[in-house]
Amino acid sequence: MTCDLYDFPIVALSRRQFIWQAAASSVGVATTKLHEGEWSYLLHAQSPDSSTGTFGPFRHGVASGDPLTDRVVLWTRVTSNESPSTGIDVEWRIATDPSMDAVAARGNVRAASEHDFTVKVDVGDLRPGRTYYYAFYAGAQRSPIGRTKTLPAADAARARLALLCCSNYPSGFFNVYRCVANRADLDAVVHVGDYIYEFENGRYGDGAGPLRIPEPRREAVSLSDYRIRYATYRSDPDLQEAHRQHPFIAVWDDHELTNDAWSGGASNHNPEQGEGDWPTRQAAAYRAYLEWMPIREAPGAGIHLYRSFRFGSLLDLIMLDTRGLRDRQANDPAAFVDPKRTMLGAAQEAWLFDELRSSQRAGTAWRFLGQQVLFARVTPPGWPVLSSDLWDGYQAARDRVLDFLANESVRDVAVLSGDLHSSWALDIARDPWRQYQPATGEGSMAVELLAPAISSPPLFATPSMRERAPLLRTFLPHLKFLDGDNRGYVLIDLTPKQIQADWYHVPTVLERTDGEARAASFVCEKGSSRLVPA
Ligand SMILES: [Fe+2]
Numbered sequence: 001m002t003c004d005l006y007d008f009p010i011v012a013l014s015r016r017q018f019i020w021q022a023a024a025s026s027v028g029v030a031t032t033k034l035h036e037g038e039w040s041y042l043l044h045a046q047s048p049d050s051s052t053g054t055f056g057p058f059r060h061g062v063a064s065g066d067p068l069t070d071r072v073v074l075w076t077r078v079t080s081n082e083s084p085s086t087g088i089d090v091e092w093r094i095a096t097d098p099s100m101d102a103v104a105a106r107g108n109v110r111a112a113s114e115h116d117f118t119v120k121v122d123v124g125d126l127r128p129g130r131t132y133y134y135a136f137y138a139g140a141q142r143s144p145i146g147r148t149k150t151l152p153a154a155d156a157a158r159a160r161l162a163l164l165c166c167s168n169y170p171s172g173f174f175n176v177y178r179c180v181a182n183r184a185d186l187d188a189v190v191h192v193g194d195y196i197y198e199f200e201n202g203r204y205g206d207g208a209g210p211l212r213i214p215e216p217r218r219e220a221v222s223l224s225d226y227r228i229r230y231a232t233y234r235s236d237p238d239l240q241e242a243h244r245q246h247p248f249i250a251v252w253d254d255h256e257l258t259n260d261a262w263s264g265g266a267s268n269h270n271p272e273q274g275e276g277d278w279p280t281r282q283a284a285a286y287r288a289y290l291e292w293m294p295i296r297e298a299p300g301a302g303i304h305l306y307r308s309f310r311f312g313s314l315l316d317l318i319m320l321d322t323r324g325l326r327d328r329q330a331n332d333p334a335a336f337v338d339p340k341r342t343m344l345g346a347a348q349e350a351w352l353f354d355e356l357r358s359s360q361r362a363g364t365a366w367r368f369l370g371q372q373v374l375f376a377r378v379t380p381p382g383w384p385v386l387s388s389d390l391w392d393g394y395q396a397a398r399d400r401v402l403d404f405l406a407n408e409s410v411r412d413v414a415v416l417s418g419d420l421h422s423s424w425a426l427d428i429a430r431d432p433w434r435q436y437q438p439a440t441g442e443g444s445m446a447v448e449l450l451a452p453a454i455s456s457p458p459l460f461a462t463p464s465m466r467e468r469a470p471l472l473r474t475f476l477p478h479l480k481f482l483d484g485d486n487r488g489y490v491l492i493d494l495t496p497k498q499i500q501a502d503w504y505h506v507p508t509v510l511e512r513t514d515g516e517a518r519a520a521s522f523v524c525e526k527g528s529s530r531l532v533p534a
Contacts, residue, residue: 040512044244057088060231061240062134064148065248065294067188068309069128072247074147075294076136077118077234078111087112091137092121099336100145107496111138116227118291128153146244149187158451159187162246163490165253165372165418166194166453169214169233171205172509176454177242179506179516183491187311189246192418193253193372194456195293195325196233196270198285204292205457210510211276219258219268219401221275226288234292238512243294250293251305251319253372253419257285260389262328263345306348308355315494316359320344320371322391329388336385336395341395353404360410363366365496365526367413374495375415376448377427380475381433392482402430412526413446416492423488423503424450425481425522427530439501441530444478450503451490452483460484480531481520488519496523500534 063075078088087110096102105125106278111117119136126132129152136143152159163182180189201217220229233239242248254261258281259268265278275281282303290297298304305321325345335341344352352369359367369375374390375398391398405413415428427444429436436443452458460466461484469484481503488505503520507513521534 003090005468016373019302031215035502044377057138058136058141058143060234061138061244062143062146063243064134064146064246064295065246065250065306066296066309067149067151067249067526069151069153070126071124072132073294073296074121074123074134074136074146074148074151075243075290076143077116077231078136078138079117083113083117085113088117088138090119092119092123092134093137094123094126094132094134096132098145098147100133100135104132113281116288116291119465120294120297122296124416126150129156131135140479144240144244151309152187152312152314153304156314156416157495159314159494160185161317161492162186162189163192163370163416163418163449163451163492163495164189164452164454166421166456167194167233167239168194168197168205168453168456169236169363170201170212171457172210172212172455172487174236174238174242174455175506175509175513175515176487177236178212178238178512178514179504180489181238181241181245182514183246183342185200186246188309189242189248189525190319190370190416191248191250191279192370192416192451193251194419194453195250195252196226196229196253197255197456198226198229198258199255205455219275221281221284223284223288226285230288248294249309249319249370250295251321251370251372252289254323256289257282257323260329261323262326264328267329267341282324284384306344307352310364311494313362313364314496315366315368316355316364317368317370318355318359318368320352322372326394329393331388333385336373336388336393339396339400341394341396343391343394349397349400352401353408356404356410357408360408365495366499367410368416369413370416372417374417374424374448374450376428376478377430377432378426378472378476378479383475401428402428402445411529413529414449414492414524415446416490417448417450418453420450420459421453422450422481422484423481423486423490423505423519424448425501425520425531426450426476427478427480429478432476436478438477441528441532446529447524447531449490449492452486452488452503452505454489455487458485458487480522480533483519486519496526498523501531502534 057078060077066073091105111119135145197221200219217233220226250338258266303324309317326343327341379385379392426448429443486505493500493503500523504516505519522531523534
């Protein structure tokens with residue numbers, strides 16, 4: 001979502017509403033004890049080359065992603081002064097021990113200029129539920145040793161995920177990435193986008209934070225621009241460490257393209273300012289995203305980021321792209337309910353329904369939809385839509401999903417969201433004002449967990465926005481938790497019987513720190529489709 005949205009239209013308030021506002025209260029913070037989790041080896045930070053301060057040619061670190069039970073994608077980039085047109089030979093190794101002695105597989109790959117000297121290897125024949133270590137070698141130089149983990153086999157008893165989004169480089173330090181890196185026991189990091197921001201230096205997120213200048217200093221428009229922007233972000237040591245410690249499962253939001261993107265354009269795409277045609281820019285952004293992210297690429301042409309991950313009988317994590325394939329944002333109330341408008345595109349929507357149906361029929365305990373924008377209805381009856389970029393602006397598309405859940409008896413669904421630079425926990429009801437009981441959760445069909453920003457400016461940072469948080473708490477009966485002031489992430493623990501979501505916030509992004517504190521904790525018991533304080 002957008003920096004413009006930070007001004008989503010304020011609703012005219014009656015005097016009485018203001019009085020209600022004063023009476024509104026937030027959900028209390030629960031204080032159950034932390035999970036210990038299943039510990040695996042935590043690698044200690046490794047010493048870079050003392051002469052250069054970097055790992056030789058591997059100065060953008062290593063990463064892994066898209067784990068399956070038998071395979072995982074490994075990533076690195078080779079930086080060379082020569083950048084030969086023939087490419088640079090790289091060896092990769094994956095091992096079962098952190099000292100890389102017990103090598104399970106190895107191979108060679110070429111870092112080529114047509115992929116910006118990034119390298120991706122989809123390593124197969126691995127064992128399920130195992131921690132692996134990996135490194136790349138170029139000449140006499142070795143990359144940092146990364147750690148990754150395959151998805152569990154069918155009998156998985158628990159899993160732990162971190163939900164992240166919205167890391168704006170000029171806004172502040174990536175302390176949230178550091179906190180996530182410090183956790184030894186994550187199965188995967190789920191990143192729902194705004195991994196980079198396209199804006200030119202000084203346009204957004206600057207001024208209040210430390211001096212962190214995103215290269216190129218102009219707005220990212222071309223393939224070269226996007227590549228350089230990713231390189232800037234991936235130079236950050238805290239982001240590098242998060243990638244080195246955990247596999248990522250990522251999808252983009254709008255700022256990997258440009259603000260408020262949709263399938264045919266974006267509010268921040270301006271051909272009249274020399275930014276060219278949209279298909280060219282979109283293809284450039286997509287190509288750079290695939291080059292720089294540890295994502296398993298779908299065959300065929302065209303944007304295709306939706307894909308799913310099965311954590312045994314515990315979870316089907318269904319990752320959706322609600323950005324690259326959607327119809328244009330509307331301003332007309334008739335358009336919000338127009339059944340012809342789509343958030344997912346026809347192919348992805350059909351795929352989603354197939355995934356949900358087969359997951360429910362397989363008896364998988366939980367279904368998570370990892371996606372970008374707030375799904376639950378947050379516009380009270382009679383109010384103007386708060387933001388047409390959210391699912392509230394695509395109500396017919398949302399109704400199709402809810403109809404499917406109801407008609408096919410698909411239960412135990414959690415929507416994982418980001419984009420809003422604030423922390424939200426909600427029950428998802430078709431009509432929270434008429435078909436939902438706040439006291440019991442009756443009428444709720446699923447739950448939603450929305451992660452705050454890693455560093456981007458908080459949604460409720462301005463005085464006018466700050467006034468809205470208590471109003472939303474008052475007028476949204478299905479809203480369980482809302483914090484609009486802090487950066488952080490959501491830690492999600494699953495067992496066959498329940499999920500627990502803990503919102504962790506960091507104290508600052510103005511200096512580097514790995515401090516954090518739990519701000520809220522909710523559980524959803526299997527079969528309940530509702531959140532209650534832990
Ligand atoms: Fe964002």
